[in-house]
Amino acid sequence: MASIWTRQRTAAPARETLSREQIVKVTMDLLDTEGLAGLSMRKLAARLDSGATSLYWHVQTKDDLIDLVIDEVYGEIDVPDAELAGWRAGVLLLAHNLRAAVLRHGWLPEVIYTRPSIGPNAVRMGSRGLALFTAAGFTGRDIDYSMGAVLSFVFGNANSQAAWQATVRRSGRTVEERNQEILAEVDQLTAMDPMMHESVQRRRVADMDQLQNEAFSYGLDTLLDGLERRLNA
CATH class of the missing domain: 1.10.357.10 (Tetracycline Repressor, domain 2)
Structure with a gap:
């Protein structure tokens, strides 16, 4: 299937209140909190408090969602x-x-x-x-x-x-806690190598x-x- 950027966009029915912008925002929030494994059309529809039919007027596949949010990230730069x-x-x-x-x-x-x-x-x-x-x-x-x-x-x-x-x-754990654990382990392994030992200490x-x-x-x-x-x- 062609990219969402090269396909002709289908107009949603006049009564449709859900927008692509809403979908992108909620998808981004979902990805930021649950990661890629947590993204599904069903879960997204639930977060939008919308039926799957409304969602599919704007995006056909999960790949469409990914393309949209990637471009949204580029828009932040x-x-x-x-x-x-x-x-x-x-x-x-x-x-x-x-x-x-x-x-x-x-x-x-x-x-x-x-x-x-x-x-x-x-x-x-x-x-x-x-x-x-x-x-x-x-x-x-x-x-x-x-x-x-x-x-x-x-x-x-x-x-x-x-x-x-x-x-x-x-x-x-926190980043600092995990880092100190690793440094302690590496410190034991590099104790006999002055160069590596100094690097760990720095x-x-x-x-x-x-x-x-x-x-x-x-x-x-x-x-x-x-x-x-x-x-x-």
């Missing part, structure tokens, strides 16, 4: 104009906003690579992102490769963190959020440094 922010500051804002969106919606990593992102918000974000790299001076395929490198870094970093947070939530001096934020910023700055040097070479 701010990408500034290069003329106002400068290309590098603009890319930094794009990357941090995208990471924050993935962490707000922990179900996203499970589906983001399983379908093309061709909804209006995704296309708008992509176009504005490409404009930043064009403004920097990249040309041809280097525009696409540069943006792809940044997006791959952001998704790789955020997806692993989101997966870790989901695992911790299922354990019933990770004890800050909370997990701080460490992850610093690591993300360090990696992103390093990547942009490399892209800038390549551009100027």
Whole structure:
């Protein structure tokens, strides 16, 4: 079946009060609280206090729901104009906003690579992102490769963190509690290796959020440094 973005939209009956916007909002809330495994058309209809028939006027399948909410997430991401922010500051804002969106919606990593992102918000974000790299001076395929490198870094970093947070939530512990347990275990294994022992000790001096934020910023700055040097070479 074609994507919901390429199919002609069927008009709902005049008496129909349920809207696609309502469906997207409730689907997002359901996914954020129960994850992808908790999403079903039956459960969604119950939350909307609506019959399945009304729901199917707007979405035909569960895949339609996923496409809609993915695009809704892309709509949360701010990408500034290069003329106002400068290309590098603009890319930094794009990357941090995208990471924050993935962490707000922990179900996203499970589906983001399983379908093309061709909804209006995704296309708008992509176009504005490409404009930043064009403004920097990249040309041809280097525009696409540069943006792809940044997006791959952001998704790789955020997806692993989101997966870790989901695992911790299922354990019933806090992130800090679970982190300290793991550090204690690793500390025993690395006691005979000075380099690894020092690395573990450095990770004890800050909370997990701080460490992850610093690591993300360090990696992103390093990547942009490399892209800038390549551009100027």
